[in-house]
Amino acid sequence: MRLYNSLTRRKEPLPDPPGPIRMYVCGPTVYGRIHVGNARPYVVFLWLKRWLEQTGYEVKLVENVTDVNDKIYDAARAEGISSAELAARATKWYFEDTEALGLGRPDVEPLATETIPEIVTLIEDLVGRGLAYESRGDVYFRVGAFPEYGSLSGANPDEMVAQEPSDLKEDPRDFALWKATKPHEDTSWPSPWGDGRPGWHIECSAMAEKHLGPEFEIHGGGLDLRFPHHENELAQSRGAGRGFARIWAHNGMLELASEKMSKSVGNIVSLREALDRWGREAVLLLLLGAHYRSPVEFSERAIEQARAQADTFRDHFVGLSVEGEERERERLGEALGDDFNTADALALLHDWRARGLSASLAWGLELFGLGSLSRAVEAPGEVKELAERRLQARADREFGEADRLREEIERAGWEVRDVPDGFQLVLR
């Protein structure tokens, strides 16, 4: 298995199974429902974990939740509630919405606010090494003292503009590790430099080490995090003498109408809305059809196309019981073993469908959390009865009643489809 490493700019082999493969992925900052673009790293790295486990690896996936941050303070103030309350609520939404993707969960999902002692210890270490300095209650990383800075993103340190302008810095390129509490902030923790809270980048260095150790195999996240966030994580951890991540894997962005989707641009489609409107299989198939490093276009047309693909797979299994035949696992291994090419994997799933290799197809779909498409089991009697009544209502041109019955069938977890000689019931 080879993966592209953003740090060395080439594909690199993973160690042989069982590894272990320790993975750290940057999770969301929680101040509202996550947008559908945030689902991409969650999905891609859970798929990678599922595939690696399938091929005999021991995998530990850690994905954090940033629950203290300027955005959270601002959003909480606008809503008139405490930042801790908003973060707790939005964390719950994040867990609910990602749970609904049906892929399982990372092994550990640490909160920044649970990791303060480890963060403070790491900052003290950096101060002790001359790589960080205190300035009126803030602590900054001294970029000029770390020669490797810029190696991940390719940015030239001399050309870098200030990440956050402040006259407390020795050098405009320096970035905050610890921030003294400001009057409008309603959470703080004690530290050797006074009350404050961690900067964003240091939490990931501390959480990765706490849960994976000082050195691990894969660090993942969106391409938008490569600079400055990941560059800063690398500087903090390597600066403190830790090996840190060996392979840096970045997923491409989800783009809406050829514009990068992010909350700041205002193109908001929340994961929740996308799941409610198109269903989880359509969301997963949309992401599956692109190589993880490529951008994905999110549009009405693209997601409808993904939904049509879900129907194509589901229809294949209607009335079919799957068992028996030899699975073409090796071909899937070839696609995924070379930088996790899910676009090729999806093409292979379609090939298996076309050739009637149902056992391979059911196995492949299950791998990507799409097993529901292969379970065309028989509907229970009461659901069939609802469908019969709906058919009658349509024959009697009582369309309101027919719609109501369709909704009742959907609430029972089934989808009813009209076919020439009656109806078809499919598990949703």
Ligand SMILES: [Zn+2]
């Ligand atoms: Zn991070």
